Amino acid sequence: MIRIENVCKRYPGGHDALNGLSLHVEKGEMVFVTGHSGAGKSTLLRLIALIDRPTSGHVIVDGQDTRRVTRRKIPAYRRQIGMVFQDHKLLYDRPVFDNVALPLVIAGLTHREAGRKVRAALDQVSLLSKEKQSPETLSSGEQQRVGIARAIVSRPKVLIADEPTGNLDPDLSLEVMRIFRRFNEVGVTLLIASHDIALIDQLGCRRIALADGSLAVEKEEDPVAEYVERLEAENMRDTWQP
Amino acid sequence: MSAWAIRHISTAVAALGRLSRQPFASLMTVLVIGVTLALPAAMHLVVKNAQIISASWDNALDFSVYLRTDVTLEDAQRLVDIVGQRADIESVTLISAADALEEFREQSGFGEALDHLSVNPLPHTLVVRPGAANTEISIGLLNEELGNLPEADFVQVDTEWVRRFHAILNILERAIAIGTTLLAAAIIVIIGNTIRLDIQNRREEIEVTKLIGASNAFVRRPFLYIGVWYGLGGGLLALALVGYGLYALEEPVLRLSGLYSSPFVAVTLDLKESLIIAGSGVTLGLVGSWLAAARHMRRIEPR
Numbered sequence: 001m002i003r004i005e006n007v008c009k010r011y012p013g014g015h016d017a018l019n020g021l022s023l024h025v026e027k028g029e030m031v032f033v034t035g036h037s038g039a040g041k042s043t044l045l046r047l048i049a050l051i052d053r054p055t056s057g058h059v060i061v062d063g064q065d066t067r068r069v070t071r072r073k074i075p076a077y078r079r080q081i082g083m084v085f086q087d088h089k090l091l092y093d094r095p096v097f098d099n100v101a102l103p104l105v106i107a108g109l110t111h112r113e114a115g116r117k118v119r120a121a122l123d124q125v126s127l128l129s130k131e132k133q134s135p136e137t138l139s140s141g142e143q144q145r146v147g148i149a150r151a152i153v154s155r156p157k158v159l160i161a162d163e164p165t166g167n168l169d170p171d172l173s174l175e176v177m178r179i180f181r182r183f184n185e186v187g188v189t190l191l192i193a194s195h196d197i198a199l200i201d202q203l204g205c206r207r208i209a210l211a212d213g214s215l216a217v218e219k220e221e222d223p224v225a226e227y228v229e230r231l232e233a234e235n236m237r238d239t240w241q242p
Numbered sequence: 243m244s245a246w247a248i249r250h251i252s253t254a255v256a257a258l259g260r261l262s263r264q265p266f267a268s269l270m271t272v273l274v275i276g277v278t279l280a281l282p283a284a285m286h287l288v289v290k291n292a293q294i295i296s297a298s299w300d301n302a303l304d305f306s307v308y309l310r311t312d313v314t315l316e317d318a319q320r321l322v323d324i325v326g327q328r329a330d331i332e333s334v335t336l337i338s339a340a341d342a343l344e345e346f347r348e349q350s351g352f353g354e355a356l357d358h359l360s361v362n363p364l365p366h367t368l369v370v371r372p373g374a375a376n377t378e379i380s381i382g383l384l385n386e387e388l389g390n391l392p393e394a395d396f397v398q399v400d401t402e403w404v405r406r407f408h409a410i411l412n413i414l415e416r417a418i419a420i421g422t423t424l425l426a427a428a429i430i431v432i433i434g435n436t437i438r439l440d441i442q443n444r445r446e447e448i449e450v451t452k453l454i455g456a457s458n459a460f461v462r463r464p465f466l467y468i469g470v471w472y473g474l475g476g477g478l479l480a481l482a483l484v485g486y487g488l489y490a491l492e493e494p495v496l497r498l499s500g501l502y503s504s505p506f507v508a509v510t511l512d513l514k515e516s517l518i519i520a521g522s523g524v525t526l527g528l529v530g531s532w533l534a535a536a537r538h539m540r541r542i543e544p545r
């Protein structure tokens with residue numbers, strides 16, 4: 001469903017955020033991307049959402065190579081993908097209902113036509129009772145769930161989420177993950193960037209670890225890398241002068 | 243109603259709602275546009291009324307062709323027939339020297355003194371009234387041709403100033419056209435600038451909307467409607483201002499035309515002109531907001 005082929009992303013300034021990354025997320029899979037800060041998780045998701053384009057390599061989503069998606073076609077492309085953001089990215093000048101309805105309105109539905117789908121989406125995140133409230137009056141976890149409802153309201157086949165639980169306490173995080181799990185059970189392909197290894201392990205999903213823009217070698221499987229890393233750390237300690 | 247129409251109506255209503263949430267700022271913008279539109283509209287009305295008034299003076303635009311004193315009454319009579327056949331002339335009347343003297347005697351009060359004159363010093367005179375189809379230029383030519391008649395001594399147009407007045411009105415009309423163009427450009431700039439600020443203030447909203455798949459046309463639409471509302475509001479306000487101005491002037495104008503014992507009533511904007519003013523408000527609003535959106539919207543992309 002999501003195929004990353006030998007992708008490099010060099011930001012202006014010369015930093016390589018992704019470095020020949022290749023990975024594949026099967027249809028109906030729920031996969032987590034982990035890695036240290038600056039590993040390139042957000043960059044990867046940005047390339048999938050076509051917020052940015054790869055410097056080289058291919059990003060193929062549901063059979064579409066993003067290289068072929070011209071500027072004019074980006075909106076239609078994005079409408080096929082649900083996106084959840086760490087900072088929710090809600091519109092605070094309108095009630096929850098309107099926020100969730102937005103993707104449908106963009107797709108050309110009237111508010112009334114959107115109503116049933118919006119309520120179904122809000123029901124799935126247990127926020128049906130808050131549809132008339134302004135997002136400002138909601139807790140962070142509730143806002144995140146509104147963001148999720150908005151991402152799934154048009155029933156995308158693919159959902160990507162960048163640290164969706166970054167600001168939430170463990171209980172709320174687990175709840176959000178359970179919601180994702182339920183979407184996955186009805187066939188949605190999910191790719192989620194997260195730091196929360198304990199939570200991921202609890203869910204038992206596949207995990208892709210990034211390090212410095214490429215797939216990380218799992219440490220327990222590579223004692224040499226671990227050894228080198230330790231040597232480097234010691235080396236740094238020795239040369240570090242206050 | 244089609245879904246398309248419903249979408250547009252709801253966008254338009256939403257744009258109006260957004261404006262009404264900042265009533266003061268919105269009204270200021272509408273006020274500026276209204277006054278700017280009212281200016282050329284009022285000037286146009288002034289000229290239009292002046293043209294109506296001066297049209298009634300066109301009757302006064304007669305030529306007096308004074309014939310040489312050696313032209314006999316019979317020759318003068320023949321000349322009347324010849325000149326009267328011209329297509330560009332409505333009528334020719336002959337005032338014989340005797341009639342002229344008689345008239346002068348009655349009006350001047352020199353009756354006694356005139357009796358002592360042995361010869362009539364006055365010439366025969368043709369009063370030529372040009373046809374209504376004449377233009378400034380053809381009137382000028384006619385003047386020249388009448389002067390070149392062998393029998394003519396000289397031609398006098400007492401009402402030269404009417405033509406000057408027409409010329410001035412024409413210049414004024416053109417000046418108003420130029421001024422209107424400039425003011426239209428000013429309105430586009432005003433609306434464009436207001437929309438630009440609005441776009442900047444809603445930058446985040448635009449980014450988010452684009453992020454979840456909105457096209458440029460979709461994010462642009464509310465701003466276009468805001469521009470249209472500004473323009474329509476300005477146009478209607480301009481009509482109200484002009485209407486009020488006429489109302490305020492009605493009494494003095496009546497008093498003035500009473501002094502002239504003329505039945506002049508100032509004409510107001512007719513339906514077509516009113517529609518043009520409101521329509522240009524809407525058009526300028528649309529153009530201004532379109533330009534602003536085209537310039538500033540494209541650059542806002544999700545990061």
Ligand SMILES: Nc1ncnc2c1ncn2[C@@H]1O[C@H](COP(=O)(O)OP(=O)(O)OP(=O)(O)O)[C@@H](O)[C@H]1O
Pocket residue numbers: 011012013015016017035036037038039040041042043044
């Ligand atoms: N717009 C940008 N311009 C230049 N460099 C960037 C830009 N965005 C990201 N980077 C760099 O690219 C690298 C990868 O960034 P990215 O945001 O993908 O990391 P991340 O894995 O999401 O980290 P975090 O866990 O902190 O969110 C970082 O070193 C970052 O400094």
Ligand SMILES: [Mg+2]
Pocket residue numbers: 041042043162
């Ligand atoms: Mg990140």
